[in-house]
Amino acid sequence: MSDLALQMEHxxxxxxxxxQHDSLRDLIPSLIKRAVRKDxxxxxxPQEFWVLNDINFGVKKGETLxxxxxxxxxxxxxxKHLSGIMVPTRGSISVNGRLSALIExxxxxxxxxxxxxxxxxxxxxxxxxxxxxxxxxxxxxxxAGIEEFIDTPVKRYSSGMFARLGFSVAAHLEPDILxxxxxxxxxxxxxxxxxxxxxxxxAKSGATVxxxxxxxxxxxxxxxxxxxxxxxxxxxxGPTDQVIRRYLDxxxxxxxxxxxxxxxxxxxxxxxxxxxxxxxxxxxxxxxxVKLEALSATEKLAVVIQLFNDDFYDVFHTSSQRLGHxxxxxxxxxxxxxxxxxxxxxxxxxxxxGAYLYRYDTQREYDHVFPATSFVxxxxxxxxxxxxxxxxxxxFGISRAASLPPGLSNSPRAERKQA
Amino acid sequence: xxxxLRELMKSRELLYMISWREIRIRYxxxxxxxxxxxxxxxxxxGAGVVVRIAASRISGKPITGMDIGGIGVKALPWAFFVSxxxxxxxxxxxxxxLVTKIKFPRLIFPLSSVLTSLFDMVIAVPVLVxxxxxxxxxxxxxxxxxxxxxxxxVIFTAGLCILFSAANLFFRDIKYLVEVILTFAIFFTPVLxxxxxxxxxxxxxxxxxVAPLLEGLNSGVVQGHQPDxxxxxxxxxxxxxxxxxxxxxxxxxxxxxxxxx
Numbered sequence: 001m002s003d004l005a006l007q008m009e010h011x012x013x014x015x016x017x018x019x020q021h022d023s024l025r026d027l028i029p030s031l032i033k034r035a036v037r038k039d040x041x042x043x044x045x046p047q048e049f050w051v052l053n054d055i056n057f058g059v060k061k062g063e064t065l066x067x068x069x070x071x072x073x074x075x076x077x078x079x080k081h082l083s084g085i086m087v088p089t090r091g092s093i094s095v096n097g098r099l100s101a102l103i104e105x106x107x108x109x110x111x112x113x114x115x116x117x118x119x120x121x122x123x124x125x126x127x128x129x130x131x132x133x134x135x136x137x138x139x140x141x142x143x144a145g146i147e148e149f150i151d152t153p154v155k156r157y158s159s160g161m162f163a164r165l166g167f168s169v170a171a172h173l174e175p176d177i178l179x180x181x182x183x184x185x186x187x188x189x190x191x192x193x194x195x196x197x198x199x200x201x202x203a204k205s206g207a208t209v210x211x212x213x214x215x216x217x218x219x220x221x222x223x224x225x226x227x228x229x230x231x232x233x234x235x236x237x238g239p240t241d242q243v244i245r246r247y248l249d250x251x252x253x254x255x256x257x258x259x260x261x262x263x264x265x266x267x268x269x270x271x272x273x274x275x276x277x278x279x280x281x282x283x284x285x286x287x288x289x290v291k292l293e294a295l296s297a298t299e300k301l302a303v304v305i306q307l308f309n310d311d312f313y314d315v316f317h318t319s320s321q322r323l324g325h326x327x328x329x330x331x332x333x334x335x336x337x338x339x340x341x342x343x344x345x346x347x348x349x350x351x352x353x354g355a356y357l358y359r360y361d362t363q364r365e366y367d368h369v370f371p372a373t374s375f376v377x378x379x380x381x382x383x384x385x386x387x388x389x390x391x392x393x394x395x396f397g398i399s400r401a402a403s404l405p406p407g408l409s410n411s412p413r414a415e416r417k418q419a
Numbered sequence: 420x421x422x423x424l425r426e427l428m429k430s431r432e433l434l435y436m437i438s439w440r441e442i443r444i445r446y447x448x449x450x451x452x453x454x455x456x457x458x459x460x461x462x463x464x465g466a467g468v469v470v471r472i473a474a475s476r477i478s479g480k481p482i483t484g485m486d487i488g489g490i491g492v493k494a495l496p497w498a499f500f501v502s503x504x505x506x507x508x509x510x511x512x513x514x515x516x517l518v519t520k521i522k523f524p525r526l527i528f529p530l531s532s533v534l535t536s537l538f539d540m541v542i543a544v545p546v547l548v549x550x551x552x553x554x555x556x557x558x559x560x561x562x563x564x565x566x567x568x569x570x571x572x573v574i575f576t577a578g579l580c581i582l583f584s585a586a587n588l589f590f591r592d593i594k595y596l597v598e599v600i601l602t603f604a605i606f607f608t609p610v611l612x613x614x615x616x617x618x619x620x621x622x623x624x625x626x627x628x629v630a631p632l633l634e635g636l637n638s639g640v641v642q643g644h645q646p647d648x649x650x651x652x653x654x655x656x657x658x659x660x661x662x663x664x665x666x667x668x669x670x671x672x673x674x675x676x677x678x679x680x
Binding site for chain 2: 015108130
């Protein structure tokens with residue numbers, strides 16, 4: 001145990017689908033039921049499922065662990081158990097050291113309070129003492145880059161500023177174990193880089209880091225080891241590269257996932273204009289179809305599509321809104337399809353298509369499916385990299401090397417002239 | 420229980436910060452600011468004066484300054500009780516983003532509602548102290564009962580807040596139940612009148628644990644004699660049992676908060 005920072009043993013968690021009884025009227029029958037049998041040991045009822053199903057793993061001190069899996073696989077629930085917010089139905093969790101969990105940036109920020117007040121409030125909520133916050137205050141504000149607005153109520157902040165300040169407070173916690181859920185996806189690109197650098201510094205200082213993200217590249221880059229979750233089970237645990245490969249290979253049937261949030265993606269697919277599927281010739285035209293279904297009323301959504309290459313790099317992403325389509329409003333149970341036409345000017349290799357729904361004003365992401373499908377690009381010429389520039393060798397010529405004194409080389413200009 | 424208290428001691432800074440936040444928000448962007456703390460007791464006292472005038476018409480006894488002073492003395496703790504209970508009941512559900520995102524002792528929420536309302540009372544006390552001499556009330560040694568009685572009231576209120584906040588997390592109708600009870604509770608509690616008006620039914624009124632405390636404040640501060648100790652002891656026992664039971668109940672349900680909220 002001593003070299004383990006954290007351990008989960010035979011952890012089970014039972015969840016219930018649909019409504020829970022919410023008023024006194026429904027309480028009495030359920031209380032009687034509960035009194036009659038032992039809750040921990042009983043089997044599942046038809047409405048119930050295991051959101052965590054026999055989870056076993058340990059994390060060594062100083063290790064960086066990534067947790068990946070599709071939406072609804074149980075990642076967030078697992079983090080909530082690690083951080084002690086939820087308690088398992090069965091099994092045990094042991095934590096060795098001071099644990100800080102970053103489940104949502106800016107949770108606990110109050111819109112009417114100023115940035116300064118919120119930094120103190122949030123810092124203490126996250127487990128610092130006031131003296132600690134005071135000591136790190138300048139650093140926190142500086143990192144967020146919002147000095148001039150620090151005495152403005154945060155309700156007047158842009159959502160980016162809000163998120164940066166929230167992340168910045170959390171990034172200065174100095175925990176033994178840091179649990180991060182997707183919070184690095186806040187702010188602009190420059191801030192995300194800064195965030196990853198900061199996480200890396202925390203990991204380097206000897207902290208154990210557990211990282212959940214859809215950004216496979218960040219996980220691959222940052223974590224030595226990864227765990228793949230599917231429907232509440234660990235289906236692979238090992239070196240990050242291998243686990244990510246396995247994740248990309250699992251053809252998941254999207255419609256079977258447990259409902260998660262107000263909308264869900266039923267499928268995302270790519271097919272060529274000439275009927276190709278799965279394999280495309282560079283430069284061909286294709287259509288990406290995203291099918292979605294609203295579970296409850298939703299508004300102002302944009303459909304986001306993304307392509308990742310084999311190194312998990314985000315090769316391309318865009319959204320219906322970025323392309324000028326109006327924000328989408330859906331009534332409950334309404335189904336919709338959003339199609340994108342693309343020209344596949346891609347280099348050879350395997351690509352992974354992902355899709356999610358995004359609301360720009362609240363910066364919330366819904367039902368991220370990745371990978372929805374994968375496909376292979378072929379090209380008539382041998383190139384490397386994701387971009388396809390259709391290169392051709394235009395010319396080749398050898399310049400007769402004149403005998404030059406040692407130490408001097410041909411200047412490029414001279415070479416070109418000769419050629 | 421002991422563990423609960425230890426955890427609370429550890430997170431006292433957090434309790435302080437959350438209470439500070441509540442106070443800050445309540446007085447920010449409000450026209451009346453700290454006057455709010457005084458407003459509610461003034462309205463209660465006003466209502467009490469009206470009731471007393473009506474009563475004196477019927478009984479033929481004139482109203483004295485002491486009567487009005489007595490109402491004022493009871494109005495303050497009653498205003499505290501009502502506001503603490505109202506905010507305390509919804510304290511967990513109003514902070515659902517914290518309850519589901521961050522781990523710390525959730526007892527902090529109902530307790531901070533109590534502290535916030537206590538702050539209002541502390542603001543209003545000097546005003547009352549300045550006004551009391553005008554009602555012809557003199558300080559006597561019996562005034563030392565006041566802090567003890569207020570402490571008991573705080574314990575009782577905290578117990579109820581803890582109980583109701585947890586219950587309301589699971590069943591949202593608790594909030595409405597509390598609203599209804601609070602609306603009419605002033606008729607069942609000797610705030611505007613003295614318990615003695617009930618005659619031989621006085622003991623029934625005193626079964627309400629708040630009644631002996633308010634009556635005790637009236638005797639200690641206004642009348643200048645010792646409160647009815649038997650009844651105060653009764654309130655003390657109920658308060659402590661409720662506080663303890665509330666914490667036990669709350670802690671048993673706490674693991675299920677995040678998934679049930």
